[in-house]
Amino acid sequence: MPIKIVEKREKENNREYAYRLLRHNIMTLQLLPGTTLNEGELTDLLSISRTPIHEAILMLKEESLVDVYPQSGSRVSLIHIDILKEGYFLRSVIEPEIIRQLAGNVPGEKMESLKYNLDRQKEALRAEDKIDSFFKLDDKFHHLIYSAAGKDITWYAVKKVSSHYDRVRYLDAIMNQTDLEGILMEHKDIAHILLLGMTADFDLKHFYDRHLGTYRKHFQEILEEYPGYFHM
Known part of the structure; x- marks a missing residue:
């Protein structure tokens, strides 16, 4: 089974x-769409018992x-x-409204966390595992915005609904060499x-539709290249 092992956390x-x-x-x-998950193989690979693996699969x-x-796996x-x-849809509706409410009113320590994240995004563009590193920081950047608004529970709910959207973004990055530097510039915007507020004529909805819709x-090319990955 093709799987990348990550270290267990404390x-x-x-x-x-x-x-x-x-x-x-x-x-x-x-693990590509359609890949069979064999609990016995995973037990041997991860050196843990079958029960937690089965529970993890049910969570997924x-x-x-x-x-x-x-009866068939x-x-x-x-x-x-x-x-x-x-x-x-969910992200494009919720996130602009959160940003609208926060604009110009983010506490200093939260802005420092966002700035630090942006610096790390810039470093990730030079990393060997550029796509993986960048998207982890991309996720963290948006999570920090929800957190600044006191909406961590909303973030986790949104992420559960956005799992298929996120997989397509990753696939697009691999296939089409997504302009990650352009995404970083939009994050800076x-x-x-969030730091200074918005001008009255700024079209936040249009900006955010573009940001989320890279x-x-x-997408049509992705569908034609990998039709077996999708359920229509």
Whole structure:
């Protein structure tokens, strides 16, 4: 089974570890859509018992990332176009409103965290695992915005719905060499708005639709290149 092993974190139990490892491999397409998940193989590979692996798979099923078939095993879910659209819709509605409310009113320590994240994004552009490193920091950047608004629970709810959207963004980055530097510049624009506020004529909705929708430019090509990854 093609899988990238990540180290177990301190105080992380086996179920949490198995869930995090499998989710990371699914989201980064190390485990491709449609890949069979063999619990016995995973038990040997991770050197943990079968129960936490099974529990982790059921957790991933709740996020529509794994399909579980009674008596016949599990597999990584195909990317559902309808779930992709829902994830994009949810983020495009919620995030601009959060930014609108926060603009010019973010506490200094929160702005420092955003600035530090932006510096790390710039460093990630030179990393060997550029795409993986950048998207982790991209996620953290947006999470920091929700956190600054006191909406961490909303963030986690949004991320569960956005799992298929995120997989397509990663696939687009691999296939089409997404302009990560352009995304970083847009993140800097967002940070500028959060620090200083917005001008009356700034079209936040248009800006955010463009920011979240970079994958759409090549989406038809992705569908034609990898039709077996998608559920229409």
